[in-house]
Amino acid sequence: MPPRRIPTVRQRRLGSELRRLREAVGVTTHEAATLLGVNRTRIPNIESGRFGLSADRVRALASNYGCQDAVLIDALANMAADRGPRWWDSYRGVLPTSFQDVAEFEHHAVAMRIFVMVHIPGLLQTAAHARAVFEASLVALPAKEIELRATHRMRRQEIFTLRESPPHFTAIVHEAALRMQFGGPEVGRAQLAHLLDASERDNITLRALPFSAGGFAGPGQPICYAHGPVAQLDTVQLDTFHGALFLDSQEDLGSYKRLLDRMEEAALSPGATRDLIHSIAKQL
Structure with missing residues (x-):
């Protein structure tokens, strides 16, 4: 071999x-x-x-x-x-390697807990919102690549619909991300409506961290803590300017777990989160 x-x-x-x-x-x-x-x-x-x-x-x-x-x-x-080809393999050599790594990482997660400050979690984005995010990239992307990236992002969401046992997904979303208008008001309203629909699923918990919560620990970068089939295989994924970074030392896992615990303690309840989203949508 x-x-x-x-x-x-x-x-x-x-x-x-x-x-x-x-x-x-x-x-x-x-x-x-x-x-x-x-x-x-x-x-x-x-x-x-x-x-x-x-x-x-x-x-x-x-x-x-x-x-x-x-x-x-x-x-x-x-x-x-587990050596069989997966859908993300067709994107190798077409999109950055981190796109395939993230798809593989999510596919095998038993459960995930994520914090985002500016962007709606990719697993909860609409296609129009995803395209608008990629159009806002620091480096201008060709229309074909924007569509490829958006399609890849939508396929990642199949873990909620095609897996026999979908992962439980807890998203702690800062109010700033809920108010960002990627693609304009119409796209923004549709995205917020999509979040409300997603929050009704049994395996998805959505909690907003409001401006009123004040400051919080951590650098503000997107964090995803994924639970593996056993605790030793838990992994943290960070979004960085250079792509996805994966951490798996026990020290790192403990630190990010405590950080997410503190953020979740400061976040609104799922019901209050839906109320906030309704309020923001009316303002668009």
Whole structure:
């Protein structure tokens, strides 16, 4: 199997978890390769996500590292076994890599909690709003690419409609994002109506952080905390100027979980949030 040119975020995560298991028991990469019966360069390439491996080999590595957590081992084996092509693969080489990484990240999340300051969460945007956001990009984009990006964003929302068990999605949206008029008043009203409809779904919780809440902790950048099938596979995704950034250290996970907890404590209840959205829509 040739090495991957650009591993996906999920492939890199599998590798990093295997590295954590190895390092936790003080096994070197050379020792790990000997135990697995492979070339000494294979383990570093597996841990970087550049080389794939079967579910059986994941289990063999976990056994070699003395891991007794059957639930974690099953989750890692499932990550290795999940090799089928997905819809976002058709966008590779067409849109930035981070677009595919975010789609893959969301597809496998069990639940997500997100905070946004300026933009409506992509998973809750209308197509018209998404196009307006991309049209406002710092670097002017061709009309064809704007449409591709908007279509990709709409397909991401299929996790709510096509998945057998849709993820629970909690969105903490600052009032500033609710008042931003990307695309003008008509697009803005339609977007707010879409949010109200989405907030009625059983698996979506929408809570506004009003201006009246005052200041809050954190840098104000979009944050998404995604729960994996086991707690060890939770991941934080940050939106940055250079694309999506993924964090998975226990320290980072704990910090962002506490930050989102504080934001949620300051946010309006779902009912009060809907009242605020109705009020803003009447002002457009």
